[in-house]
Amino acid sequence: MSTFPARAVVDLDAIAGNVRHLATLAPASQVMAVVKADAYGHGLVPSALAAQAGGATWLGVAQLAEALTLRASGVTGRILTWIYSPGAPLESALAAGLDLSVGAPWALTEVVAAARASGRTARVHLKVDTGLARGGMFLEDWSEVLADALRAQADGVIEVVGVWSHLASAEDVTSPITQAQLDVFVEAIARAEAGGAHLEVRHLANSAATLVNPAMHFDLVRPGLAVFGLSPVPGRTPADLGLTPAMRLEAEIMLVKRAAAGQGVSYGHTYTTTEDTLLADVPLGYADGIPRHASGTGPFDVGGRRVRIAGRVCMDQVVLDLGPDATARAGDVAVLFGPGTDGEPTAQDWAEAAGTISYEIVTRLGSRVPRVHVGTAGRPVAELARERAW
Structure with missing residues (x-):
């Protein structure tokens, strides 16, 4: 595991x-x-x-x-x-x-x-x-x-x-x-x-x-x-084209803490809280393929609420400003992107936030992020290989 x-x-x-x-x-x-x-x-x-x-x-x-x-x-x-x-x-x-x-x-x-x-x-x-x-x-x-x-x-x-x-x-x-x-x-x-x-x-x-x-x-x-399942056609969504995005990227919040209004967040304090709020530390960063260009713009879904990265993307983590009324706890799941069917951001949303294309968002994902394969088409490789003779 x-x-x-x-x-x-x-x-x-x-x-x-x-x-x-x-x-x-x-x-x-x-x-x-x-x-x-x-x-x-x-x-x-x-x-x-x-x-x-x-x-x-x-x-x-x-x-x-x-x-x-x-x-x-x-x-x-x-x-x-x-x-x-x-x-x-x-x-x-x-x-x-x-x-x-x-x-x-x-x-x-x-x-x-x-x-x-x-x-x-x-x-x-x-x-x-x-x-x-x-x-x-x-x-x-x-x-x-x-x-x-x-x-x-x-x-x-x-x-x-x-x-x-x-x-x-x-x-x-x-x-x-x-x-x-x-x-x-x-x-x-x-x-x-x-x-x-x-x-x-x-x-x-x-x-x-x-x-x-x-x-x-x-x-x-x-x-x-x-x-x-991603769209190569500008202006048309995967659903428009009959496609289903296959990847959902998520992380467990590792820390939440209250911060006062006026608190600078992350390197360089490029973001400052405007009110007393709850901050969440999420353990993904540019070493994992999160675009540093998405500092301040990269979207997350936390408990059904859309929030964006607060300040700069760090090597191993990002900080989210969840707002004063948030009730998130360590261990809760923050979703970076998925198919979008549950209101979560999509890879295209991240592409727009970083000024790039969805191709780059999924292909740059770092090797230390585990890929968890699900679905009946994902039976173990050895099992499928035994059924075929090349």
Whole structure:
């Protein structure tokens, strides 16, 4: 049993339900649940299994290390990984049956070398930069690497099974940037197919495109944030989009005390009480991922009352001004965020308080905060692994 006085309660049934809902929005496509960054802070392996329980036939992680962790934990099915550096253990990746993104000429060279050394055919997704100017290659350079990849495919060393890209403004279906990216992506697919690629999947749609832009769905959609029930579409809530937030972050109040009017609170006394009041000390701070930018603004729910951080966020704790009539005691639960269905703040509320996005609020949650996984989709990993044979 954890002795840490706070917890992130993760509803695995909500994750599974979100995946099922996303699948209904793209009925002609497979679903890749993106569980990168420790499943957006929700816990990598349990979240991956919950996503599969909801119907995800693929999993996606950015870092190769996370893909290897999934396999080592008994997670089966197709897994794509796309961030690795020169010299990465690609033979281990191939031994684990991972699909690998190739987004640079050196990456193709190293994947081919690993395939030859291991005697295993590498499954490759060629990443084209359609306009984000981040990962992948712009179309003409991509076409040159495509030609090299198809020669390696003819030798039986690799199979080009996917073409993919990332969108810059997926939530804006009318954006000329989005349309331009779609045009480049379609051209890349045409070039790959004309050259003889063994394409199984063409994938462009992230969470936002999965939800609002069917033209981007192709064979496979690649939602991430939406899997965890948060909205990627500005101005639309999770409920608007049929999603259920999966995480509830809460902490036990460790101290309450009366303070007189005029008392400065926390470092620098940037907050001063305006009346005699009750202060509460909550054991979460910026070491746990609470944004320091939310000093004075971060919302909490204590006993059904909405309050905000009084003064600065400290490394390990924050102080709340509960008001003169509050009756809270040590051991009572303070809720930072949850689905919002009981009036508690949401991750989006925290994002607005800190001037950021909900993605950052959940993914920055520190590793010392226990993740408590609940729900029938969250059966022990070993139990699920025994039922499957990869």
